[in-house]
Amino acid sequence: xxxxxxxxxxxxxxxxxxxxxxxxxxxxxxxxxxxxxxxxxxxxxxxxxxxxxxxxxxxxxxxxxxxxxxxxxxxxxxxxxxxxxxxxxxxxxxxxxxxxxxxxxxxxxxxxxxxxxxxxxxxxxxxxxxxxxxxxxxxxxxxxxxxxxxxxxxxxxxxxxxxxxxxxxxxxxxxxxxxxxxxxxxxxxxxxxxxxxxxxxxxxxxxxxxxxxxxxxxxxxxxxxxxxxxxxxxxxxxxxxxxxxxxxxxxxxxxxxxxxxxxxxxxxxxxxxxxxxxxxxxxxxxxxxxxxxxxxxxxxx
Amino acid sequence: xxxxxxxxxxxxxxxxxxxxxxxxxxxxxxxxxxxxxxxxxxxxxxxxxxxxxxxxxxxxxxxxxxxxxxxxxxxxxxxxxxxxxxxxxxxxxxxxxxxxxxxxxxxxxxxxxxxxxxxxxxxxxxxxxxxxxxxxxxxxxxxxxxxxxxxxxxxxxxxxxxxxxxxxxxxxxxxxxxxxxxxxxxxxxxxxxxxxxxxxxxxxxxxxxxxxxxxxxxxxxxxxxxxxxxxxxxxxxxxxxxxxxxxxxxxxxxxxxxxxxxxxxxxxxxxxxxxxxxxxxxxxxxxxxxxxxxxxxxxxxxxxxxxxxxxxxxxxxxxxxxxxxxxxxxxxxxxxxxxxx
Numbered sequence: 001x002x003x004x005x006x007x008x009x010x011x012x013x014x015x016x017x018x019x020x021x022x023x024x025x026x027x028x029x030x031x032x033x034x035x036x037x038x039x040x041x042x043x044x045x046x047x048x049x050x051x052x053x054x055x056x057x058x059x060x061x062x063x064x065x066x067x068x069x070x071x072x073x074x075x076x077x078x079x080x081x082x083x084x085x086x087x088x089x090x091x092x093x094x095x096x097x098x099x100x101x102x103x104x105x106x107x108x109x110x111x112x113x114x115x116x117x118x119x120x121x122x123x124x125x126x127x128x129x130x131x132x133x134x135x136x137x138x139x140x141x142x143x144x145x146x147x148x149x150x151x152x153x154x155x156x157x158x159x160x161x162x163x164x165x166x167x168x169x170x171x172x173x174x175x176x177x178x179x180x181x182x183x184x185x186x187x188x189x190x191x192x193x194x195x196x197x198x199x200x201x202x203x204x205x206x207x208x209x210x211x212x213x214x215x216x217x218x219x220x221x222x223x224x225x226x227x228x229x230x231x232x233x234x235x236x237x238x239x240x241x242x243x244x245x246x247x248x249x250x251x252x253x254x255x256x257x258x259x260x261x262x263x264x265x266x267x268x269x270x271x272x273x274x275x276x277x278x279x280x281x282x283x284x285x286x287x288x289x290x291x292x293x294x295x296x297x298x299x300x301x
Numbered sequence: 302x303x304x305x306x307x308x309x310x311x312x313x314x315x316x317x318x319x320x321x322x323x324x325x326x327x328x329x330x331x332x333x334x335x336x337x338x339x340x341x342x343x344x345x346x347x348x349x350x351x352x353x354x355x356x357x358x359x360x361x362x363x364x365x366x367x368x369x370x371x372x373x374x375x376x377x378x379x380x381x382x383x384x385x386x387x388x389x390x391x392x393x394x395x396x397x398x399x400x401x402x403x404x405x406x407x408x409x410x411x412x413x414x415x416x417x418x419x420x421x422x423x424x425x426x427x428x429x430x431x432x433x434x435x436x437x438x439x440x441x442x443x444x445x446x447x448x449x450x451x452x453x454x455x456x457x458x459x460x461x462x463x464x465x466x467x468x469x470x471x472x473x474x475x476x477x478x479x480x481x482x483x484x485x486x487x488x489x490x491x492x493x494x495x496x497x498x499x500x501x502x503x504x505x506x507x508x509x510x511x512x513x514x515x516x517x518x519x520x521x522x523x524x525x526x527x528x529x530x531x532x533x534x535x536x537x538x539x540x541x542x543x544x545x546x547x548x549x550x551x552x553x554x555x556x557x558x559x560x561x562x563x564x565x566x567x568x569x570x571x572x573x574x575x576x577x578x579x580x581x582x583x584x585x586x587x588x589x590x591x592x593x594x595x596x597x598x599x600x601x602x603x604x605x606x607x608x609x610x611x612x613x614x615x616x617x618x619x620x621x622x623x624x625x626x627x628x629x630x631x632x633x634x635x636x637x638x639x640x641x642x
Binding site: 082083084101102103104106107108110112114116117118119127128130131132159160161172175176179185 | 514516517519520521522523524525526527530534535538539541542613614615
């Protein structure tokens with residue numbers, strides 16, 4: 001397409017250090033295995049397949065993004081992983097053991113902050129710890145540490161409604177991480193934030209991920225976000241939902257905002273763009289039946 | 302200051318204006334009442350006779366319709382007799398504001414006509430006791446049932462259809478039954494308030510609890526909460542402030558049932574006082590007593606609303622915007638090496 005004239009490298013081409021990193025990741029144990037997962041709604045002739053035959057191995061401390069057009073079932077997929085919905089076929093293995101139903105071993109951060117409004121910020125972080133049977137004073141100390149880590153120590157006694165969207169989402173991340181989950185599932189966590197805050201949050205998330213032993217499964221529809229954050233990017237297609245391609249991100253770590261314009265980044269983004277916006281992948285933009293209401297010669301494009 | 306400042310749709314008014322309007326909402330009806338009472342040419346359908354003059358059936362102090370007075374006056378003048386004198390008055394059932402205001406104090410000081418009848422403060426106390434126990438007993442059953450119905454489909458399907466049916470049975474219809482079972486004193490009155498409140502309470506609280514944000518429940522599940530703990534630690538705290546508001550509204554309804562309940566068996570409480578005063582045609586006392594119910598109800602509600610602010614501090618939104626704008630977004634500390642977990 002038009003970007004090909006810029007002579008971008010192949011997105012599969014990896015620098016030696018990047019290739020070595022992926023080699024190391026693959027040698028790590030598999031934390032989460034998705035085996036031939038399928039989800040159908042309804043039954044009989046009215047049945048609709050959300051996705052089918054989805055298999056994926058996620059290694060320890062890997063950062064995986066799932067990206068795809070709306071309707072590809074990516075949200076349903078991770079809700080099944082989190083145990084909030086049931087699969088029609090296939091199974092989920094966490095550290096080799098099949099799981100069903102939600103549990104603290106799979107932490108989740110939702111797009112709508114879902115902080116408990118009646119609990120202070122610190123009490124929100126303590127929730128999972130209390131559910132795990134930890135006594136209050138230990139949970140209190142632990143929650144404070146997590147809040148310090150996400151930079152909100154000063155807001156421990158505030159209520160969620162007193163925080164901005166980005167701050168709320170950091171509390172939600174701290175709350176999920178406090179449970180020491182094997183995997184942190186994030187469902188478009190920054191989707192509701194403005195562009196500037198989202199950018200900051202991506203930086204924070206990378207900082208946190210570097211410091212904590214956690215594997216991240218991240219859903220987004222923002223190509224830049226996927227390219228900036230992930231190790232591997234799972235591209236899903238719709239009708240029926242399926243994995244189209246698993247891309248190893250060629251952008252070296254540590255990541256920084258400057259990398260947005262590097263050839264690897266652009267090549268990767270171009271590739272994602274090509275898959276997601278491929279003809280037939282989504283409906284073509286409809287021609288709107290708008291009558292011209294401006295004067296002749298008053299063209300904006 | 303344009304009119305738009307007052308009448309903007311969904312437009313917050315400054316606190317001073319809000320207060321003015323609140324005062325005005327009470328002053329306007331009072332002004333209307335005063336006008337009808339004190340402006341002689343407004344309504345005043347009767348004439349109080351001060352001197353009978355030549356009309357033989359007029360007695361001093363009697364109220365006659367204006368038209369009758371005018372006719373008799375004309376007749377008396379024509380017959381060469383002394384014209385009757387009088388001034389326009391409203392019917393006895395509409396006393397002027399100052400009389401009702403005075404009754405607020407005198408009603409408490411006036412001893413009852415019969416030695417075994419209660420004083421006004423005793424009547425009021427009796428009513429408040431009845432409503433208190435009725436509401437407490439109803440809530441003891443209604444709140445847990447409502448929470449169960451709102452939380453579990455099982456209880457919702459098991460309870461609500463019957464409750465929905467029972468809700469349509471008017472509580473006063475159970476009056477005779479309650480007296481037969483519980484005697485003629487306070488128990489049947491309390492029972493009627495319970496019958497009138499309980500079934501509404503279950504449905505209203507059930508609905509409130511059902512409205513809890515499902516995302517909060519899912520979040521709690523991914524944090525390891527399940528079963529009854531999910532109800533106790535998430536559903537109840539998430540809805541408790543709304544349940545509190547429901548209870549405030551239901552308490553208002555309970556007052557309606559009180560008036561019915563108090564005529565069941567031996568008449569008692571404020572209703573007894575009102576009926577008794579109406580019988581003696583002390584309508585100023587009747588209005589004062591009715592107004593007292595309003596004042597007690599309204600001030601209880603205000604007090605509960607005020608208390609709610611302290612019970613549910615997360616509902617106080619005023620501090621929010623101030624804090625958000627004054628504090629810059631802090632960043633995660635990169636200095637602390639991670640030692641947790």
